[in-house]
Amino acid sequence: MHGDSVMLLSFAHRDALSAQLAALGCRVTAARRIAGIERRFAVSQAAPFIVDVRDASEEGIAAIARLAPVVEAQGGALIAVYERRKKALLPRLVEAGVSQVLAAPFSDTELASALQLAGRACRRRMGLPAPVFPIEAETGRDTLTGFSDAQALRHWINARLTSQPVALLLIDMARFDVVNSAFGREAGDAALRAVAHRIEPLVSETVGADALFARMRGAEFAIAFAGEISNARLGLLAEAIVDTVARPFSSARETLQLGCRIGIVRALERDRTALTLLRRANAAIKDAGVAESGPVRFLVGDAAEAAMRTESLAGDLRAAITRGQIDILFQPQVAIATGRIEGVEALARWNHPRHGEIGAATLFAVAEQSDHMIELSRHVHKKAVRMAAEWPEALSHLRLSINVTAADLAVPRFARSMLMIIDEAHFPRERMTIEVTESGLMGDLEAAARVLNQLRAGGCRVAIDDFGTGYSSLAYLNALPADYLKIDKGFADGILRSERASLVVKSVIGLARSLGLSVVAEGVESEGQLALLAREGCSHYQGFLRSRPINSVALEEMVRGEG
Structure with missing residues (x-):
């Protein structure tokens, strides 16, 4: 690779990327504008051409479309550099004419590998024998452990x-x-x-x-x-x-x-x-x-086929969102003291035309695998809030809980966007609860707490879901703006037959009460479970004992039936 030519068009990162290429031994011709670089490439030897579309995706895609015929005619290869989180650009980049993509941030090893592949493509187009790179030359070492990466x-x-x-x-x-x-x-x-x-x-x-x-x-x-x-x-x-x-x-x-x-x-x-x-x-x-x-x-065996089915579902998800195949059901949350429904949790279901109903766990796993997590979350949030805003007077006292993921919390200005969704639907902020799983907070606790504080300051309440399944601690809770703790279904399942599960539930309820938080137990299915939870001071529950997730019509009938 030492001494090989590389052309670079970068609108905002030219100097840093030029330095990274130079460190790999490349001779770099770089520019921040497309004007002129076409002519320089047209008279050069065939070489890899990198177009960095970070911070200028539209201009970058236009440049790729303009450069692609020139690069191909000269036997070169186009590489597009894009931001890893902007995977929606990939189809457009390929359509514009790139032969390779490189997601930033990337290591020197990844950059070198992309250049080696591009170099091989250039040599093939020129009728030259492809260089032979032993596997060891393309592999890297993890700097932290010293083992392979x-x-x-x-x-x-x-x-x-x-x-x-x-x-x-x-x-x-x-x-x-x-x-x-x-x-x-x-x-x-x-x-x-x-x-x-x-x-x-x-x-x-x-x-x-x-x-x-x-x-x-x-x-x-x-x-x-x-x-x-x-x-x-x-x-x-x-x-x-x-x-x-x-x-x-x-x-x-x-x-x-x-x-x-x-x-x-x-x-x-x-x-x-x-x-x-x-x-x-x-x-x-x-x-x-x-x-x-x-x-x-x-x-x-069958499990491998199931994984491939998940990959197939991932390809269907974008269309499902567009075609309205994602339904919202509501599971009642009941006050233990009165037995009355005081709120609901919105749960997504995918009504797949071939596979039938697909539950929330599989749906969001597919979304994560297919990089549609943010798009799906936003769709579910908008639809759930809009449906709740249209409820009849009989349901006007109910709180609405919606789930947000770690990926949601990492979206820039997520709190502002969420509050805008609520306001545009004319749903009262004070009736909204934002649920986030304990594990979802662990990636960057400080950043998550900042977003949740913004939502709480905007009038929403905050619930920590699946509490007790991770590294629960008093210090951890003190860092979060929580109003509710939700006890994971697994503990509710075991409280009557497992002393350990019973102790966990008791300690979580005690911890919550010491901090002035309410507790919602999930997955309650028997009167025995409910009696134990009531005795320990749990304030609310949800589960099949009262109701499965239901649609708005059934919810209204259930609430009216309470008198």
């Missing part, structure tokens, strides 16, 4: 996928962000290094196959295997990893107790790249997060 893993898998069986074991450190929030980044980095150095020796000890261990993004690790390896051996390795991660990590100042979830998948004939294998491994991890069987999840 995600780029290395993808190259390793892609090099073996078509010639031999491949399996992948993906390890997610459960809710690791809270470690950084509570103990600082330095402690978190030390823990990740320790985790990596505990796991890596287990690979050769337990498996003894052709394998690569890598740190992926954040607190995620992966092990790829090539050749024949049994499910039993993979299972033994997964169990050993769970055990070694669970052993306390001690430093000079802190002792940390960690956990992990593991997804295991085997390559299918349809898996042409590492990306599809990684997607299915992520689906397995999500299953491990909710399965009762433990933190390890094999995704094979």
